[in-house]
Amino acid sequence: MVKNIAVILGDGIGPEVTQQAIRVLNAIAEQFRHQFNYTYCLMGAGAIEKTGNPLPSETLEICKKSDAILFGAIGHPRFDNDPTADVRPEQGLLKLRQELQLFANIRPVSTDPALFHLSPLKSKYLEDVDFVVYRELTGGIYFGEKKINETYTEASDLCIYTRSEIERIAHLAFQSAKQRKKKLTLIDKANVLATSRLWRKVVKDLSHQYKDVKVEYLYADNAAVQIIINPKQFDVILTENLLGDFISDVAATIGGSIGLLPSASVGVSTSLFEPIHGSYPQAAGKDIANPIGSILSAAMMLEYFQLTEEASLIRSGVAWALGNGFVTKDIDPVNYYFTSTIGELISDFV
Amino acid sequence: MVKNIAVILGDGIGPEVTQQAIRVLNAIAEQFRHQFNYTYCLMGAGAIEKTGNPLPSETLEICKKSDAILFGAIGHPRFDNDPTADVRPEQGLLKLRQELQLFANIRPVSTDPALFHLSPLKSKYLEDVDFVVYRELTGGIYFGEKKINETYTEASDLCIYTRSEIERIAHLAFQSAKQRKKKLTLIDKANVLATSRLWRKVVKDLSHQYKDVKVEYLYADNAAVQIIINPKQFDVILTENLLGDFISDVAATIGGSIGLLPSASVGVSTSLFEPIHGSYPQAAGKDIANPIGSILSAAMMLEYFQLTEEASLIRSGVAWALGNGFVTKDIDPVNYYFTSTIGELISDFV
Numbered sequence: 001m002v003k004n005i006a007v008i009l010g011d012g013i014g015p016e017v018t019q020q021a022i023r024v025l026n027a028i029a030e031q032f033r034h035q036f037n038y039t040y041c042l043m044g045a046g047a048i049e050k051t052g053n054p055l056p057s058e059t060l061e062i063c064k065k066s067d068a069i070l071f072g073a074i075g076h077p078r079f080d081n082d083p084t085a086d087v088r089p090e091q092g093l094l095k096l097r098q099e100l101q102l103f104a105n106i107r108p109v110s111t112d113p114a115l116f117h118l119s120p121l122k123s124k125y126l127e128d129v130d131f132v133v134y135r136e137l138t139g140g141i142y143f144g145e146k147k148i149n150e151t152y153t154e155a156s157d158l159c160i161y162t163r164s165e166i167e168r169i170a171h172l173a174f175q176s177a178k179q180r181k182k183k184l185t186l187i188d189k190a191n192v193l194a195t196s197r198l199w200r201k202v203v204k205d206l207s208h209q210y211k212d213v214k215v216e217y218l219y220a221d222n223a224a225v226q227i228i229i230n231p232k233q234f235d236v237i238l239t240e241n242l243l244g245d246f247i248s249d250v251a252a253t254i255g256g257s258i259g260l261l262p263s264a265s266v267g268v269s270t271s272l273f274e275p276i277h278g279s280y281p282q283a284a285g286k287d288i289a290n291p292i293g294s295i296l297s298a299a300m301m302l303e304y305f306q307l308t309e310e311a312s313l314i315r316s317g318v319a320w321a322l323g324n325g326f327v328t329k330d331i332d333p334v335n336y337y338f339t340s341t342i343g344e345l346i347s348d349f350v
Numbered sequence: 351m352v353k354n355i356a357v358i359l360g361d362g363i364g365p366e367v368t369q370q371a372i373r374v375l376n377a378i379a380e381q382f383r384h385q386f387n388y389t390y391c392l393m394g395a396g397a398i399e400k401t402g403n404p405l406p407s408e409t410l411e412i413c414k415k416s417d418a419i420l421f422g423a424i425g426h427p428r429f430d431n432d433p434t435a436d437v438r439p440e441q442g443l444l445k446l447r448q449e450l451q452l453f454a455n456i457r458p459v460s461t462d463p464a465l466f467h468l469s470p471l472k473s474k475y476l477e478d479v480d481f482v483v484y485r486e487l488t489g490g491i492y493f494g495e496k497k498i499n500e501t502y503t504e505a506s507d508l509c510i511y512t513r514s515e516i517e518r519i520a521h522l523a524f525q526s527a528k529q530r531k532k533k534l535t536l537i538d539k540a541n542v543l544a545t546s547r548l549w550r551k552v553v554k555d556l557s558h559q560y561k562d563v564k565v566e567y568l569y570a571d572n573a574a575v576q577i578i579i580n581p582k583q584f585d586v587i588l589t590e591n592l593l594g595d596f597i598s599d600v601a602a603t604i605g606g607s608i609g610l611l612p613s614a615s616v617g618v619s620t621s622l623f624e625p626i627h628g629s630y631p632q633a634a635g636k637d638i639a640n641p642i643g644s645i646l647s648a649a650m651m652l653e654y655f656q657l658t659e660e661a662s663l664i665r666s667g668v669a670w671a672l673g674n675g676f677v678t679k680d681i682d683p684v685n686y687y688f689t690s691t692i693g694e695l696i697s698d699f700v
């Protein structure tokens with residue numbers, strides 16, 4: 001199989017973790033006789049530095065034409081420390097999500113008893129955890145009008161949602177629930193926000209089309225607590241953009257490190273695959289970042305190409321590495337392996 | 351000392367937990383020869399049922415004239431399940447916060463090695479945890495214009511902040527940090543939101559007045575993870591309204607149950623004290639809810655009255671009860687005590 005993959009290494013630890021994912025993909029390609037062609041493109045702080053634009057039009061064109069996008073991470077301390085900067089790395093990612101209409105960010109969370117020792121949670125909280133988060137990614141307060149006056153005395157952000165924006169991702173989430181444990185939990189803040197009331201109304205309306213799926217509603221503050229103290233109650237979680245940013249990161253702690261988790265962003269055009277962690281600038285260039293999130297994102301990409309066997313092989317390699325103590329510094333600060341060593345071990349395994 | 355306390359029992363488990371707090375307050379009053387006068391008033395679903403108004407004007411008047419407000423919880427399944435209801439219980443609490451300008455919600459989080467077994471987190475994550483969250487409570491998306499059209503096809507919420515709204519709570523947080531471990535962490539989403547950029551700018555500007563306080567900035571998604579995997583890094587956390595709702599509940603899981611934690615909401619008029627948990631309707635009337643959050647809120651109220659010895663005595667009573675296994679069902683679903691028993695034990699202790 002021939003696939004053209006747009007690769008956006010991005011900022012911070014983005015390049016080093018993505019390189020390990022590519023190493024594993026290359027091992028897969030060799031073994032299964034596929035051809036993966038990579039086109040590298042700029043986005044984020046690096047793109048601002050070289051072109052002044054966080055998402056150069058060339059990057060957008062390449063992404064549109066590719067079969068999938070593999071992305072690292074975005075963000076830079078220079079901008080984090082300067083709230084007055086109007087051009088920011090993250091705008092590149094937000095624009096890419098919007099241009100490609102990547103409206104659903106899908107984040108699976110499950111635990112493996114062999115890895116319970118990695119989690120900050122006690123084992124009894126981890127049994128039978130297997131859920132997936134559907135986070136809306138192209139609407140809400142991320143994309144509504146933003147204002148900040150020149151004297152920095154007032155600012156505003158508008159959160160807007162339309163019925164159709166909610167419906168399209170809700171359908172995906174319901175379909176997923178139908179094929180899984182038949183439960184969908186909408187997480188919102190309907191006791192306070194008008195947009196959340198709309199989410200609750202639309203999901204309620206759609207639920208009549210999915211009669212075999214049980215629907216539950218949780219307020220986001222309570223949901224965050226439930227994800228920690230009783231994660232096995234969840235099957236498919238559906239949520240809006242800002243609450244989803246948060247909820248999916250809380251969910252990510254369950255497994256022991258946010259460095260472990262992958263995600264897929266799907267929409268009407270090319271899909272994008274990225275680890276859920278950020279650019280983690282303090283670790284950049286030190287070969288200590290966790291490449292597993294990126295490697296598992298590559299596995300999600302293969303799944304999306306319907307290369308199921310190949311994807312499972314990567315997952316087995318990851319489980320083997322973690323199960324045998326081949327972990328990075330985020331998981332074991334004393335006995336740890338380098339980013340590149342983990343990548344090598346997993347690519348040798350597959 | 352004579353104090354007039356407005357009591358809002360509220361909805362769900364609100365009445366039963368607040369009654370235990372009052373029982374403990376009465377024991378304190380007797381022992382220390384204080385006189386606490388309670389005036390009961392309506393707010394929330396109960397108030398809507400009886401008066402059509404989630405915050406009757408009489409309640410507001412009583413609260414304004416009292417020395418403090420002791421509040422239970424708010425919310426009712428009837429409204430949770432009906433996103434089309436325009437009059438909602440929570441509006442009562444929001445209006446009260448706004449009318450009294452209760453702009454700072456203060457939530458202390460600390461752990462006691464004797465209680466590590468109650469937490470979902472492994473002990474090593476819990477050592478030396480002692481921080482306090484300052485959540486802005488009268489601005490942001492909670493109070494900006496809300497719109498939802500009649501056909502339920504579009505909705506919006508506006509998030510607005512002004513410099514002065516941020517400054518007044520930031521000063522409180524900086525002052526608290528000065529008296530504590532001299533570190534302030536602003537939690538925002540400045541990589542995406544204009545209002546967060548304003549928060550970061552204002553806090554940066556103010557930091558020059560508090561040179562001995564170290565300031566750090568964290569994005570909310572990362573902060574949620576950090577609170578779980580490395581809570582001891584925090585001293586004073588400052589955050590805006592919606593992110594704070596979330597962040598403070600994540601923080602609350604650390605101790606083992608959200609039922610354990612108290613809060614104080616302070617502003618320019620009467621202060622309000624409430625457990626951080628919600629109305630938990632499934633448990634209402636069953637005598638199984640955890641009254642500790644409410645009892646510790648009463649202790650915070652005594653602290654605010656500068657009755658330090660009395661407040662410590664309540665805290666000792668709580669530590670004694672928890673340390674000796676006198677816990678409610680949320681903490682131990684098998685060997686548990688009733689709400690009223692815990693209240694009785696602690697009021698006997700003090």
Ligand SMILES: CC(C)[C@H](C(=O)O)[C@@H](O)C(=O)O
Binds near residue numbers: 074090093245278541
């Ligand atoms: C980098 C940032 C803009 C982004 C977001 O907030 O969506 C990230 O946190 C994520 O979750 O993908």
Ligand SMILES: CC(C)[C@H](C(=O)O)[C@@H](O)C(=O)O
Binds near residue numbers: 191221
């Ligand atoms: C009941 C609700 C309106 C409230 C909030 O969201 O502020 C509650 O969750 C809280 O944290 O006090």
